[in-house]
Amino acid sequence: MRILHTSDWHIGRTFHGHATLDALRGVLDALVGQVRDHDVDVVIVAGDVFDSATPAAACYTLLTDVLGALADAGAQVVVTSGNHDSAARLGFQSGLLRPGLHVVTDPATAGRPITIDDAHGPVHFYALPFLEPALLRHVWEGARTQADVLARAMDLVRGDLAERGGRSVVVAHCFAAGVESTPQLERDIQQGGLDVVPLATFAGVDYAALGHIHGRSELAPHIRYSGAPLHYGFGEGGKPRGSWLVDLDADGFADARWLDLPVPRAVVTLTAPLDELLTHERFAAHAGDWVCAEYTDTLPQPDPLRRLQERFPHCARVVHRPADAAPQERVRYAERVRAARSDRELIALFLPHVRAGEGASPREEELIADLLDARTAREAAR
Template sequence: MRVLHTSDWHVGRTFHGRDLLAEQEAVLGSLADLVADEQVDVVVVSGDLYDRAVPSAEAVDACTRVLGAISAAGARIVITPGNHDSAPRLGAFAGFAAAGGLYLRTTIAELHRPVLIPDEHGPVAFYGIPYLEPELARHALDDLELRGHAAVLGEAMRRITRDLATRQARSVVLAHAFVIGGEASDSERTISVGGVPHVPAGLFDGVDYAALGHLHGPQTLAEHLRYSGSPIAYSFSEARQRKSVWLVDLDARGLAGVERRELPVPRALGTLRGDLTELLSDPVLETEVDKFLSIELTDVVRPLDAMRRLRERFPHALHLDWRPEGGRPIARRYTEAVRGRTDEEVACCFVADTRNSAPTESERALLREALAAVAGKEPE
């Protein structure tokens, strides 16, 4: 059997306010081609199918089209929810969906009951572990003594291995968790709720393959224990990652091999640094025009309307920082900054601290007018 390990689709996510549905559907749509070209039998999504517990209608439509294309290409699909998903909403009509080859494993109390999919060597048991928020999970698992992520996931795996021992089957576990040894990026939402979020890798011993979700960079913790990562980048910290999926082969004895397949990049990420004039005029930067950009301005004085001017050349600039050469003045406590100063002096100091340049005479006149209007008297 050939399994395609994916996770963290986050359909409906924005990137610094930019809608990504078109880019997401382009990349996820390529999974159907991969299914057909590589003769994939099962596609798994290990959590965070959507970016929100209540996804938009547009996100649901896009996800439905992608899942439909994967199914039409010949694969069955197994999905478990992550910390961004609403498990009850994702699992609605699960019984009906299974008849069409879409298996939604969203119930904590039933995580030890696998989806059994046969091949020429017999059945493969797919166990879906939904994201386990410790306080909720210990009630769903009917064991109030469980405390923390490691404890609830450990109990989940005990139940799975106990069930697996009663079957003559190979096994694939889908889990959405932060496993020790994994490397995080800036785009994952923390799953720590009053305790340590990490869980030991040894919890997944005894299964043929553990398809992990939550961390957005593809990584291998052990031959049978991997993160596929997100299909596209959701933070500039992922700029150097090559997004990919894992092709997992199972033979009669279990895990036979794992291969990586890189995904298309709908729009590359880039970072630029320099003063505004240089960035707007340097011909070398023409190669950056079509990228999503994070830009750091080094002008000594904060330029006016900088993002608008940058977007005239770089239409996909998304993030802007101002870090002047030589640094900014050391910030003082509010009480120290205003002590012994007139209202006009306080306003002028605020302008100077904000842009690293004192207000001009015409700007001072405007400040005096504004202060006089607030005080209800004529400016001096």
């Protein structure tokens, strides 16, 4: 059996305020092409199909179109909900879907497989939707964490598999031990921190198709993340986008290889003084990219975003990162302000605070003194 493992489509997500729906449609069209070109039997979407619990109508249209195209390409599809999805909204029409399209959003189905046959017999797909510990404590007493609820679910999987026999694939949406953390975990699965699931949790199955991490990762030959099909943040720049093509033979996991997906617009971070970013030839190749510009001038520069967008129309983020910024003092700025005894002291504190350590120039000191003296004279004349 040939499986295409993908996840984290995040339909409806924006990139620094810019819509990504058309770009995602193009990438998912290419994914449908992979299914057709490689004779894929089953496509797995391991959670976070939508980016929001309340997706717009256009997001449903895209999902409907892609699921239909995958079925037309000859594959069955197994979809689970992630922590970004609303399980109810994603799963409300699951009973109305055409044969071969399986959308699993109910935790009560853990341990009940979707069974698909090939020439070697059955393959049991245990599709686990995102398991929210707070909602399952009344079902699985003592379960308090993601590790707890996934351990309970996998016990059900192994118990069912022991009775059925055959090969097995589990689909889960979680943060598994051994994966590199990434800034694209915008909403941690456990509020206040990452709730790590041990790899041993997934023992006993032939392949574990995981979602939640936006970059590809191989935690073991048979335990992998596919990552997201688009770059959704500058921290992902340079990381490949694609899917895993997984083969099962008569004995179980046989092989997995990476299939690249197209990148509609590259994501880059450029660092240099502002004038250099605006003029140097070495940056010319990035005119069509999504750009995060980190300018290293000592002082903040006027209107940097507008100026940068004249050269980089898709500059979406500007950061002032002075190359020679002074280390932060131990006493917080607010405490020093409270201790100031005059307006001159307040200004002397304020300017270095907002200008990366750069105080007033001699000419600025003269202007400040003139303004303060003029104010004092006005107050004395009242």
